[in-house]
Amino acid sequence: MTEGKKSDLATDYLKLARISLSGRIQDVQLMLHRAAKRYRTSDGPLADSLTTLLQESPTLASPLRKQAEIPLPVDLDSRLHLLRVETEPTIDHEPIFAPEWAAALNQIVAERRNAASLNRAGLQPTRSALFVGPPGVGKTMAARWLARELKRPLLILDLAAVMSSLLGRTGGNLRHVLDYAKGINCVLLLDELDAIAKRRDDQGEIGELKRLVTVLIQQIDDWPSSGILLGATNHPALLDPAIWRRFETHISFPLPDRAAVAQFLTETLAPVFPNTAAWTAPLAVAFAGKSFSDIERELIAARRYAAINDVPLDDRLAILAGSQVTDKASRIAVATALVDHGLVSQRKARALTGVARDTIRNRTAPKGKLRRRTDREAP
Ligand SMILES: Nc1ncnc2c1ncn2[C@@H]1O[C@H](COP(=O)(O)OP(=O)(O)OP(=O)(O)O)[C@@H](O)[C@H]1O
Ligand SMILES: [Mg+2]
Structure with a gap:
């Protein structure tokens, strides 16, 4: 490219910056149209790229226009x-x-x-x-x-x-x-x-x-x-x-099953909370029967609380998991999942879910081993 073209480019660049910063999108498009035409002979690839970009974004003839x-x-x-x-x-x-x-x-x-x-x-x-x-x-x-x-x-x-x-x-x-x-x-x-x-x-x-x-x-x-x-x-x-x-x-559109809830947590919570993997299974149990938007709302409320009160999100999630379910079988399933995944002690699980420690002890895996869930215990 010649020195002359470079200064043309510099002039265009400054003009583009000026009109973009003033938010005149139609003027930006017009200018790019003209530039693409002008560069057609001197710099074909640049003209092509500009034309492609214009085609991809709203133009004079597009539905948006x-x-x-x-x-x-x-x-x-x-x-x-x-x-x-x-x-x-x-x-x-x-x-x-x-x-x-x-x-x-x-x-x-x-x-x-x-x-x-x-x-x-x-x-x-x-x-x-x-x-x-x-x-x-x-x-x-x-x-x-x-x-x-x-x-x-x-x-x-x-x-x-x-x-x-x-x-x-x-x-x-x-x-x-x-x-x-x-x-x-x-x-x-x-x-x-x-x-x-x-x-x-x-x-x-x-x-x-x-x-x-x-x-x-x-x-x-x-x-x-x-x-x-x-x-x-x-x-x-x-x-x-x-x-x-x-x-x-x-x-x-069905309500999410456990696998869908787990995937949702991975999509939405994992990017902001490093310990998400440990929480996926217990929360998937706790959120059974809830919609994605309910789950999303609960998680955001928990994150807000943790942020403004400077408490670990794990503590809020434990309370959240414990408060989601009311029937006995589900409370047992949540208590067991929390203990099995090493997130809370048996005593804490009892406080959160109201399930007797003996029940939790009988159903949780010996330390270090994850117990296999039987269908009968699923909530
Ligand atoms: N399948 C899904 N995958 C991921 N996120 C979802 C899903 N469904 C809902 N959400 C979350 O919940 C929010 C609300 O969902 P959406 O508005 O699509 O629900 P809807 O089915 O249209 O409900 P309504 O009947 O109340 O209009 C979404 O913005 C998204 O954050
Ligand atoms: Mg809707």
């Missing part, structure tokens, strides 16, 4: 924005995939990545999927994961929040949001889909609800195959069967 130009739909009564938009969805920690949903979600991603093969076979990719499961097990997270994998914005419409005080307006709101989302290459999540069905009990509003269900059905039918429409519900039984049928795939 398009979205910025169309105003977000607002509720006619409250004027509140109806949609939550995550232009570049990110996830703090990777989701723990239950095998049931890992396969289904990977299939959706694979179809989009191999659209040409599907086209050749005269097929369209999956347009819609319904996520079913209790709260806090990863339905919203899976939508975010999907949008991130496919490099699309995620739009979330919380139907419970949108059910306008004037039910008659909800149909209009719903149509408004779906029309907007259809114009963008996005992943749209209709959260709390059963909110529509729940109001059915209210006799006075049955007519309006029927109309609303009809609007939703029409909108799902019209959904373009370029977009991805997801629905999430905690109460599948409440959902109108006609809506249920409209979704091409139904994915169940």
Whole structure:
């Protein structure tokens, strides 16, 4: 590269720094576009790299740009924005995939990545999927994961929040949001889909609800195959069967089992707590039947307490493990796991769980040996 080009680069570099620091992202993109053109002859590889970067990030023609130009739909009564938009969805920690949903979600991603093969076979990719499961097990997270994998914005419409005080307006709101989302290459999540069905009990509003269900059905039918429409519900039984049928795939999100809890602890606690490995098994026993979000909340509360009171996190985790379970079999299982893993003494385990020391002694391994758990003892 010549001296002259170097100073061109230096000038560009300074200009870029100036406009980036002032937060004018569109100007940054424009400048990079122009620079890529200018460098095309003198420095091909640099021009190529710039072009690739521009293609990967929102550009003038990208869905995000398009979205910025169309105003977000607002509720006619409250004027509140109806949609939550995550232009570049990110996830703090990777989701723990239950095998049931890992396969289904990977299939959706694979179809989009191999659209040409599907086209050749005269097929369209999956347009819609319904996520079913209790709260806090990863339905919203899976939508975010999907949008991130496919490099699309995620739009979330919380139907419970949108059910306008004037039910008659909800149909209009719903149509408004779906029309907007259809114009963008996005992943749209209709959260709390059963909110529509729940109001059915209210006799006075049955007519309006029927109309609303009809609007939703029409909108799902019209959904373009370029977009991805997801629905999430905690109460599948409440959902109108006609809506249920409209979704091409139904994915169940179960509560985590012990292995999933252990994996979750490794993902989320291990990076901040060196002794995580020792705690994995006892906490997995203690957290049986809890959702990921409940577990996450408990762990964060324990960490906060330990941090501000300057006590070892191990002490808080011991209290946490002891306080999670109430039935006798589970208390015994937690007490045994704590002692077996050398985390607390038998006396402490008794204080934490209320299980008699004799019981703990009979069920724990002799010092230095980990006892094999029998199925009968599992909580
Ligand atoms: N499968 C999972 N793997 C890892 N973390 C999870 C998982 N599921 C939930 N979490 C944690 O719990 C939080 C809440 O999960 P999420 O919002 O996805 O639950 P949800 O199933 O959509 O619940 P709701 O029915 O209440 O909307 C996530 O942000 C994440 O930190
Ligand atoms: Mg959710």
